[in-house]
Each structure stands twice: as structure tokens, then as C-alpha cells.
Amino acid sequence: MPHQEKVRAALGRATREGVLGQDHPVVGFIDVQGVRDSVTALHEAFAHVPAVLHAFAVKACPLVPVLRLLADAGMGCEVASPGETRLALAAGFAPEHIVLDSPAKTRAEIREALTLGIALNADNLAELDRIDALRPDGSRSVIGLRVNPQVGGGTIAAMSTATPHSKFGVALDDPGARARVREAFRQRPWLTRLHAHVGSQGCPLPLIAKGLAALHRLAEEIDEYVGRRQITSLDLGGGLPVNFSDDSVTPTYHDYVQALTDTEPALLDGRYEVVTEFGRSLLAKNGFTAAVVEYVKESGGRRIALTHAGAQVAVRTVFMPDAWPVRITAHGPDGLPKTTRVVPQDVAGPLCFAGDVVAHERLLPELSEGDLVVLHDTGAYYFSAPWAYNSLPRPGVYGVLHRDGDVLLAPIRTPQTVAELVEESGATHTVALLTGFGSPGSS
Known part of the structure; x- marks a missing residue:
């Protein structure tokens, strides 16, 4: 219809x-069947990728029944606060399908995630120090580090998170930053994921792809530095822009995947498990x-x-x-x-x-x-x-x-x-x- x-x-x-x-x-x-159709389109676009967790960004629609619908449709969940974590759990998401992102996690938030087995992406190197102190033996949480590839901004400054002065992640082009990131991974064998999010509305696909290609290169660089296969997954963030001019859906998830593959053919070849964090484009x-x-x-x-x-x-x-x-x-x-x-x-x-x-x-x-x-x-x-x-x-x-x-x-x-x-x-x-x-x- x-x-x-x-x-x-x-x-x-x-x-x-x-x-x-x-x-x-x-x-x-909220159009229930429309939500299911959008989730289907997302899964179909990534069907050739062997291991993918599509985590819905709760901030886009923090309503428990909507989250439950998304869980039923096969989505995971990305959260960025204690409240969003509680919403995700209340909606029935398994902890292993929840990813915690926030630039200002408290020790209590980190401890809770590590105890429950929720994945988390540290925003900075100081947060890794906190995780060192709080991580219990046998924690099932996948732990990553967010980096800022500093590839620039789109047309909406407030939606651009890969700018030179972004508050998010470790700024890779800052003097000595790459070396510190490599060493952080060498010292922590349990640190197995890299995360980047270039931005959302107003960020064109070539800019997003450029940032995620840089993430892939960094993963290869870290594995070579530590001398072993340590990074097993890449969290690509979300950010697919939405067309607000008419009813057509453009760009599509297939367009997104094609842009990533054209820029870095190895990004989605299966060597790394993939996490996405789409929100606006789904809802x-x-x-x-x-x-x-x-x-x-x-x-x-x-x-x-x-x-x-x-x-x-x-x-x-x-x-x-x-x-x-x-x-x-x-x-x-x-x-x-x-x-x-x-x-x-x-x-x-x-x-x-x-x-x-x-x-x-x-x-x-x-x-x-x-x-x-x-x-x-x-x-x-x-x-x-x-x-x-x-x-x-x-x-x-x-x-x-x-x-x-x-x-x-x-x-x-x-x-x-x-x-x-x-x-x-x-x-x-x-x-x-x-x-x-x-x-x-x-x-």
C-alpha cells in the first residue's frame, strides 16, 4: 500500500x-509492517557478509514496544546510556546482542556491561584504563575502541562525528595517536574490536566509506604490529542519510554496501565480523x-x-x-x-x-x-x-x-x-x- x-x-x-x-x-x-520491511532490506543488503550484527540505535526511537518489534525482526541494539540499556533489556534483547557506546561512561555503567556480557566500545584510552581495573575474569563482553578517522564533516555540523575536533573517539591523525592505539591493543589481548562512526544525516556515502576504509586499514596495521590475529570485528556505526523530500527511499542499504565495497573491497569480505548501528534510516x-x-x-x-x-x-x-x-x-x-x-x-x-x-x-x-x-x-x-x-x-x-x-x-x-x-x-x-x-x- x-x-x-x-x-x-x-x-x-x-x-x-x-x-x-x-x-x-x-x-x-509507527507503521509496523514498514519497520519490518526496512529491517528486511537491511539484512538483504548484507546477506553476503558471513557474520553481521545489526544493532538498532535506541536513541532514534526509545520506545519499548518498537524495540521489541525490532528484536523480533532479528535486530540487535545499540545503547548510549543507563536508561537506554534498561530499555533494551526490557524489550528482550539478549546482552550479547547489545552494544554500549557513550563518550562519558561511568564506572558503574562499565561494570554493569562487563558483568552482563554487553559489548562496549571504549571512547578513549583513559576508558581502557578503567576497563583494566573493572573487567572481571571470564567476562563475555566483546570490547572495542572507538577511533575518529578525521575524514571531515558533512553538510550538518552537528551530525558529523569524524571532524578534526570531534568529541568522539581517539583522533587518529593527532601526533602519536596511532602508535598509542597500536600499543593499547598489544597490551590488551582481550581488546578485539575497532569502532568508528563518521556521522549521519548530511554525510554523503563517499565520506562515510572513506572513514570506514581507514578503520579497516587500522585493523590490519594493528594485527601486523601485535604479530597475531587480534581484531576479530569492526563496528561500522550507522549514518545512512534519509531522503526527506518525498516517499522514495534513497540512498538504500544496497547503495551503502556498494559504496563501502567500492572504496575498500576487503571491508566486507568476511575476515572481520561486522556490527552496524543504524537508527534514523530504519524508522x-x-x-x-x-x-x-x-x-x-x-x-x-x-x-x-x-x-x-x-x-x-x-x-x-x-x-x-x-x-x-x-x-x-x-x-x-x-x-x-x-x-x-x-x-x-x-x-x-x-x-x-x-x-x-x-x-x-x-x-x-x-x-x-x-x-x-x-x-x-x-x-x-x-x-x-x-x-x-x-x-x-x-x-x-x-x-x-x-x-x-x-x-x-x-x-x-x-x-x-x-x-x-x-x-x-x-x-x-x-x-x-x-x-x-x-x-x-x-x-
């Missing part, structure tokens, strides 16, 4: 069931956000639709609209596409600052109060980065399954109530600043 038909069917069901409407004016949706196009239009007005000759989808659900789009544009479609209160005349309109959010606009002068069918707007390609990060400005409750998220000509909805995240928001904001400690310090002079 084409994407737009899926959206129309889901909106129709959601409005009829009251999932979307005046009581719940902004809602997220972005399999989710969308729908919101009610509350008011429509004119300002300075420009039509403005005031909706319930703003920076609280689309923070990157609002603050970096050129880097993170979203496609928007206009629908009536029943979910059917609008057929009114097309006019330029601002699609604004509900937050109390002037910049809370998700689209400026967008050509759309003329919107009216009670209509719906859909923000497409929001399956990754839009549900994982809520902004608490103005204390708006987090919206519900629902799975969508199209089956036998019908559309079914299943709750993924229950809409947060105002009462829950108040409790989260310290309501149990209401008088703490008045009475919580004890009498003067008391200890």
Missing part, C-alpha cells in the same frame, strides 16, 4: 476511535505525526495555521529548518486529504515563542479550524526528543498495522495526562522549599 494511502487509513481510524481529535490534538504513528519513513489545527488567522498578509505540533515534538525542525525540513500534508477532520485551493501558509506550533513554526509559507490546501496536518518521516528522533517547554504533555504514539483491507491501531506510548505531568514536575515536594530544610541550626 502506498505511503499516502496508509496515512489516510490511519488518520481515519484514529479520528473515529478518538485517538486523534480535540482530546488528543497531537499523536505519533524515519515508517512514522508520522498528526496534529489538529486549532485556529487559522492572517498576519501581515500571511495565512497562519496554529496547530498542536511545534517544537515540543519537532525541535530540530523548528530550530534548524534548513537541515531538518518536514513534508506536510493537509487533511480534513475525518483524515481525508483537503481539496481546497492551494495557498502559501505558515504551519505553526502551540509554544509561546515566535519561532515555533514547522513550515514557513508552505504551499498547502487552505487549512481551517479542526483540520489535521501531518508531518511525514518522523518515525526517528521526533518521538525521542520531546521538549518540555510550556509543560505540554507528551503525546501518545500508536502502532499502525494494515491487514485484510482494514487498519488496526495498538498503543505504543500512552498519552501523558496533565496530572502525570504535574507529578513529574515535583508535586510531591510542593512545600519542600518552605518546610523541607528543618529548623534553623538543625542538622
Whole structure:
């Protein structure tokens, strides 16, 4: 079923069931079969590689039911915090299928990973010293070291992690760095993995391939230096860019594999086990956000639709609209596409600052109060980065399954109530600043 038909069917069901409407004016949706199809495409692209663990980057969509769906589809899991680790375990991922990446792991995080058998990539040489002290005898954890190949950045600086001054990994081109890395491996026979991540959105495939080819060369260099086959796996990170211009999926995972193979034919030849950490490319196009239009007005000759989808659900789009544009479609209160005349309109959010606009002068069918707007390609990060400005409750998220000509909805995240928001904001400690310090002079 084409994407737009899926959206129309889901909106129709959601409005009829009251999932979307005046009581719940902004809602997220995940296409269940679309997620499975994306995972299948990833596995098919790497089918010729003998040993691969595809670990989904939890940061892209930290919702336990979605993670459970991915585990059922044959994915592993990449985590970068104690919270993400707990989410992965709650979703049913086996520890040996979890990879811990973070530039600031505490000793407690490292100890937990080593005890459970979770793989981890040390971000720097000082972290290896911590692992030396904490690693228990018989630990089943695969341990790697993250390096920065320093091949440069893409078009979005914040998404580029292989720049000269990136905070991630050991900077390979810094004076003496390669020698220190080689020696770190020689001293630690249990250090068997190398990891690099060049970046994500805005990073072209040739740049990603260049960085991972450098990772492969370093692995060969280390094995030659230590005089044995020590490195057994390469963690390639993720970073496949997503096309936000239309419904087509480009580049594809096959394009990614071809770019890597063209740049370094030996990278995926089976000598090394491979780990990937894709996130956005698996989920972005399999989710969308729908919101009610509350008011429509004119300002300075420009039509403005005031909706319930703003920076609280689309923070990157609002603050970096050129880097993170979203496609928007206009629908009536029943979910059917609008057929009114097309006019330029601002699609604004509900937050109390002037910049809370998700689209400026967008050509759309003329919107009216009670209509719906859909923000497409929001399956990754839009549900994982809520902004608490103005204390708006987090919206519900629902799975969508199209089956036998019908559309079914299943709750993924229950809409947060105002009462829950108040409790989260310290309501149990209401008088703490008045009475919580004890009498003067008391200890």
C-alpha cells in the first residue's frame, strides 16, 4: 500500500476511535509492517557478509514496544546510556546482542556491561584504563575502541562525528595517536574490536566509506604490529542519510554496501565480523505525526495555521529548518486529504515563542479550524526528543498495522495526562522549599 494511502487509513481510524481529535490534538504513528520491511532490506543488503550484527540505535526511537518489534525482526541494539540499556533489556534483547557506546561512561555503567556480557566500545584510552581495573575474569563482553578517522564533516555540523575536533573517539591523525592505539591493543589481548562512526544525516556515502576504509586499514596495521590475529570485528556505526523530500527511499542499504565495497573491497569480505548501528534510516519513513489545527488567522498578509505540533515534538525542525525540513500534508477532520485551493501558509506550533513554526509559507490546501496536518518521516528522533517547554504533555504514539483491507491501531506510548505531568514536575515536594530544610541550626 502506498505511503499516502496508509496515512489516510490511519488518520481515519484514529479520528473515529478518538485517538486523534480535540482530546488528543497531537499523536505519533509507527507503521509496523514498514519497520519490518526496512529491517528486511537491511539484512538483504548484507546477506553476503558471513557474520553481521545489526544493532538498532535506541536513541532514534526509545520506545519499548518498537524495540521489541525490532528484536523480533532479528535486530540487535545499540545503547548510549543507563536508561537506554534498561530499555533494551526490557524489550528482550539478549546482552550479547547489545552494544554500549557513550563518550562519558561511568564506572558503574562499565561494570554493569562487563558483568552482563554487553559489548562496549571504549571512547578513549583513559576508558581502557578503567576497563583494566573493572573487567572481571571470564567476562563475555566483546570490547572495542572507538577511533575518529578525521575524514571531515558533512553538510550538518552537528551530525558529523569524524571532524578534526570531534568529541568522539581517539583522533587518529593527532601526533602519536596511532602508535598509542597500536600499543593499547598489544597490551590488551582481550581488546578485539575497532569502532568508528563518521556521522549521519548530511554525510554523503563517499565520506562515510572513506572513514570506514581507514578503520579497516587500522585493523590490519594493528594485527601486523601485535604479530597475531587480534581484531576479530569492526563496528561500522550507522549514518545512512534519509531522503526527506518525498516517499522514495534513497540512498538504500544496497547503495551503502556498494559504496563501502567500492572504496575498500576487503571491508566486507568476511575476515572481520561486522556490527552496524543504524537508527534514523530504519524508522524515519515508517512514522508520522498528526496534529489538529486549532485556529487559522492572517498576519501581515500571511495565512497562519496554529496547530498542536511545534517544537515540543519537532525541535530540530523548528530550530534548524534548513537541515531538518518536514513534508506536510493537509487533511480534513475525518483524515481525508483537503481539496481546497492551494495557498502559501505558515504551519505553526502551540509554544509561546515566535519561532515555533514547522513550515514557513508552505504551499498547502487552505487549512481551517479542526483540520489535521501531518508531518511525514518522523518515525526517528521526533518521538525521542520531546521538549518540555510550556509543560505540554507528551503525546501518545500508536502502532499502525494494515491487514485484510482494514487498519488496526495498538498503543505504543500512552498519552501523558496533565496530572502525570504535574507529578513529574515535583508535586510531591510542593512545600519542600518552605518546610523541607528543618529548623534553623538543625542538622
